[in-house]
Amino acid sequence: MSTRPDPAPETAAAPAAPSAPGAAPAKPGSEWLHYAVRNPKLIIGFSLVVVLLAIGLLGPPLLDNGNPNEYVGPQASAPDGTYWMGTTTFGQDVYAQFVHGLRSTFLVGVVGGAIAAVIAMLVGFLAGYRGGVLDEVLSMLTNVVLVIPTLAVLLIINAYMGVRSVAVQGLFIGLTSWPWAARAIRAQTFSLRTREFVDLARLSGSGTWRIVFREIAPNMSSYLFMMFILLFGGAILIASSLDFIGLGPTEGVSLGLMLQSAQQWSALQLGMWWWFIPPGAGITAIVGALYIANVGLDEVFNPKLRES
Template sequence: MTSVLKTFLRNRKAAIGLAIVIAYVIVAIAAPLIAHYEPLARVGRPHQAPSADHWLGTTRMGRDVFSQLIYGTRNSLMVGVLAGFIVTAIGTTIGITAAYFGGLIDDVLNFLTNVVLVLPQLPLLLVLAAFLGQVSPLAIALIIGLTSWAWGARVTRAQALSLKTRDYIQAAEMIGEPSWRMILVEMLPNLLSIIGFNFIGSVIFTIITQATLEFLGLGSPLTLSWGTMLYNAQNASAIIVGAWWEVLAPCAAIVLIGVGLSLMNFGVDEIANPRMRSLGQVAKALRLERRLSRQRMQEAK
């Protein structure tokens, strides 16, 4: 585990992305210590511009935008991580099971995966959320988690099928290893990069989707997240009246966490994919060669 973490941190993209994500987690945990005001308390004038008292200004109701942003990080991260776990657990279970057992089990699970895969995801989420009414963050996480696992299952199945043909897997089968041990001990550790890639991608998708659903008014107005901040800013016509900070703050938070998670995803891909690693080494060698060439030209002058 330590060697895996060291390899991960040696990758510049993964290290920067992890630092951004850890910063968000710290903000979410320490929200009461960081926020200056209660997020739903009226503490200033309506649409007050950013100042020393209110770093990111206030809303139409006179609420501190910075405090709302800090507390909103909790809900948005919670929904993203929970839905990511659900998507990864379902996709990994179905993918490995289908690949290992094959036959009828593979046909049934593959058919189910294909059915879920061809469903238009965002329209389906909109219909489900509209049918349920204004849903809580937990319900949004469950809806996204239970409808977004198909891609991860397909990728996991493909990778598990290639693992199944490896010599050590076949040797373990020949000596009579039980199925549960074959899956959990022999195959699952070799799929960690795919599982990590699936989890991180699911968290990104969930955070953006949650913000979209809540911006459209399908979330609960009693909860505080980046999506409800955008919804309230839209209802208050924040852009029209010049209160740009109400929109900029949650949008910047979504973009930055997306950048951090994407960098982690790229890092995982480069670490797990030998071709990506070799391309990175070639690019690094080319940059070094250009730098040396410029130095030689300057010395020649």
């Protein structure tokens, strides 16, 4: 599966792309905050993400058993007072796996999304501001990476790696999922580079990177933030797909690996709903909450979408 829209995500599962940041410089944070605290989509989306993140961060230290894959209880036991989410067919605690899986899911999203965002900004800002031959070279590089079947490349890489970790998985996802974001940033930078405040900075002798990060980037801050949310959610979806087909981390546990194990050991046929529903619901909740929050942010930052 691919989460590389042009310039906005095309897959049904990926969140919708943010609206253009507009021509005017960024508005004061106080005005954004005024609308943010009154936007139910934003509050609901971010609240759900924060709750799931808190479970992932605080859950493992509170568990008596630090190893989520250890056999600790009766086999195929339904949820009860001792094992809140039941046990697997091997007696593993599903709750322990779930909270550790949340942590891994957020980690791969942050690593993959951050790497993709940094590459996209570097390529997009340079291509959009400098133009000319550099723009043509970077655009060609972007188009080459854009047409490469990302999932197939990740399948090959993961299949030939002896040891796979969440961080390495996030690294490869980030290195292959930045092109659509770079093209979107390039387009916005190209429209902002002719504004008067950029011309004044250029006439004052400011260098390329100073103009980019002091003049152009601040006027795209809301757009860049929403872009990171899309990359974050896309990294989680790609990682979950790799995990489900057995190419996830070789050590530890993730929500995708929980689904893969449940499918491999016939949890659905055995009626062990507590094994596959929590990880599936967790992935859906994270990505869905990010989508809702992204829509809310779009309404906050875009005056045309604000509700009175």
